[in-house]
Amino acid sequence: MSAIQVDGLTKRFGDEVALEGLDLVVERGEVFGFLGPNGAGKSTTINVLLDFVRPTAGSASVLGMDTRAGSEAIRARTGVLAEGIDLYERLTGRRHLELALGWADGEETPGGLLERVGLAVADADRSVGEYSTGMKQRLALAMALAGDPDLLVLDEPAAGLDPNGIRTMRELVRSEAEQGTTVFFSSHDLDQVEAVCDRVAILNDGKLITVDTIDGLREAIGARSELYLRLADEPDADLSTIDGVADAEYDDDRLVVTCADPRAKARAIGRLLDADVEVLDVDASSVALEDVFATYTDGEVDIVREEETAADDRHGRLSGVLG
Numbered sequence: 588m589s590a591i592q593v594d595g596l597t598k599r600f601g602d603e604v605a606l607e608g609l610d611l612v613v614e615r616g617e618v619f620g621f622l623g624p625n626g627a628g629k630s631t632t633i634n635v636l637l638d639f640v641r642p643t644a645g646s647a648s649v650l651g652m653d654t655r656a657g658s659e660a661i662r663a664r665t666g667v668l669a670e671g672i673d674l675y676e677r678l679t680g681r682r683h684l685e686l687a688l689g690w691a692d693g694e695e696t697p698g699g700l701l702e703r704v705g706l707a708v709a710d711a712d713r714s715v716g717e718y719s720t721g722m723k724q725r726l727a728l729a730m731a732l733a734g735d736p737d738l739l740v741l742d743e744p745a746a747g748l749d750p751n752g753i754r755t756m757r758e759l760v761r762s763e764a765e766q767g768t769t770v771f772f773s774s775h776d777l778d779q780v781e782a783v784c785d786r787v788a789i790l791n792d793g794k795l796i797t798v799d800t801i802d803g804l805r806e807a808i809g810a811r812s813e814l815y816l817r818l819a820d821e822p823d824a825d826l827s828t829i830d831g832v833a834d835a836e837y838d839d840d841r842l843v844v845t846c847a848d849p850r851a852k853a854r855a856i857g858r859l860l861d862a863d864v865e866v867l868d869v870d871a872s873s874v875a876l877e878d879v880f881a882t883y884t885d886g887e888v889d890i891v892r893e894e895e896t897a898a899d900d901r902h903g904r905l906s907g908v909l910g
């Protein structure tokens with residue numbers, strides 16, 4: 588059973604079409620990035636999943652339950668960190684967590700949650716009105732974690748966090764996923780998405796543009812990655828025969844390997860080591876997720892559904908988009 592399944596979801600607000608025939612499957616235990624430009628329909632999708640908004644057509648299920656019939660049970664097993672969450676200014680952080688734990692009926696303590704999100708115990712007893720933006724965000728994340736949910740819905744979880752807070756958030760997301768929690772990660776912050784997500788969906792104008800791993804998205808637009816190696820000697824090994832290597836050029840103790848498939852980088856290094864070539868230094872570059880996102884959302888790429896396309900086919904149809 589998938590964690591989230593969305594079938595033909597359409598939502599209209601009057602004449603405004605927020606979602607149009609959205610199909611989506613999120614597997615259990617995966618960290619699933621949900622991307623799209625402003626107004627693409629991300630919040631509407633989340634609101635349908637949590638039954639805050641009813642679809643015009645189509646259906647969705649969460650943890651095997653229909654979002655309409657099972658909304659209470661779904662909310663009991665889902666931790667939500669929503670953008671601009673309302674906190675009670677007069678209550679302390681600890682009180683917020685006690686309430687969240689009460690609602691969640693869990694066995695954890697506020698202290699344990701505070702520690703997980705890196706909120707100081709002394710700050711837990713201050714009223715939230717005195718919190719900085721980042722402290723509020725950490726508290727909201729702790730509230731989402733209360734009750735050991737099976738699904739975490741995180742909307743812009745890095746908003747307002749300092750670099751340490753961002754690292755804590757990323758580690759929490761990965762460790763939750765390792766324990767089997769599904770994480771639905773909606774964000775415009777592509778660095779965070781790239782750091783934590785197993786797969787991403789890109790939405791545009793209420794329609795699904797693509798679903799794939801980040802490497803798969805790069806591959807689909809024909810984006811190439813490069814591997815730069817400093818070698819002790821000119822290599823004897825022929826790297827151009829490696830699956831996924833497009834080109835390999837050696838000049839002045841530097842080898843540049845251009846890869847159509849990012850996984851070919853590791854294969855190229857392996858081939859050199861097998862040939863007893865001494866590798867002195869390694870560096871690599873790949874097309875930023877920001878460029879991948881722009882390519883998918885500025886209308887240059889036709890709609891591609893993951894299940895319709897084999898990697899070769901995808902590459903063939905879309906290669907050259909990035910030049």
Ligand SMILES: Nc1ncnc2c1ncn2[C@@H]1O[C@H](COP(=O)(O)OP(=O)(O)OP(=O)(O)O)[C@@H](O)[C@H]1O
Binds near residue numbers: 600604605625626
């Ligand atoms: N309650 C509403 N009434 C009318 N239109 C709405 C309503 N909620 C959303 N919409 C419209 O639906 C579309 C999708 O909005 P949604 O908030 O889901 O986008 P989003 O991807 O979350 O955007 P953002 O990244 O800006 O948060 C937009 O055109 C928006 O104007």
